[in-house]
Amino acid sequence: MLKIEELKFDEKGLIPAIVVDAVTKDVLTLAYMNAESLAITMQERKTCFYSRSRQELWRKGETSGNYQHVVSITADCDKDALVVKVEKDGPACHTGAEGCFYQPLYIDEERHEFSLRGLYALLQGRKAEMPQGSYTTYLFEKGLDKILKKVGEECTEVIIAGHAQDKKETVYEIADLAYHVMVLMVQNGITVDDVEKELASRHVIDKKVKQEKMTK
DSSP: OOOGGGSOOOTTSOEEEEEEETTTOOEEEEEEEOHHHHHHHHHHTBOEEEETTTTEEEETTTTTOOOEEEEEEEEOTTSSOEEEEEEESSOSSTTSOSSSOOOOSOOOTTTOOOOHHHHHHHHHHHHHHOOTTOHHHHHHHHOHHHHHHHHHHHHHHHHHHHHTTOHHHHHHHHHHHHHHHHHHHHHHTOOHHHHHHHHHHHHHHHHHHHHHHHHO
């Protein structure tokens, strides 16, 4: 195990810390630590950083409640940068987004791997930035009632396509519904993790019910 004094801090006594979600593996943010904040992080097992703008220590979640519980801290080969894996209690970004890296600069469409979390992050970015000409921006501007109306409309479309047993159309409509449901989630502050936890709890209940039926 390395010791703090073996790390290479810059001329200001700082070292960059790349914070990664231990569950999703997503990069959440890039922050900075000094020797004191790193020691606090290791002692309290929650991230503590050094604010370059305020010139002071700050504990993530101190005001928001969005604490980051540290799983591991690893230094790179040159010992001048850190990767901090965490389990988070809430959004990592001050904008309310799950992570700070949600503004695409370049994407190779042939290599880009789609994920629901990636879509969720993109929608969070739309809500934070509200770019003109975006349909997602339009939904957020119109507000909850409009979003709920679209969810209802897409539910109906899924039912119609499903009843017709048209697989291609049903898949298309389910994708539309999933998108609008995720817009609703972002609007109401519901995360993908929230839904996964709920589904996981139902899986346990369903398993217990099946076991009870088998014993009768």
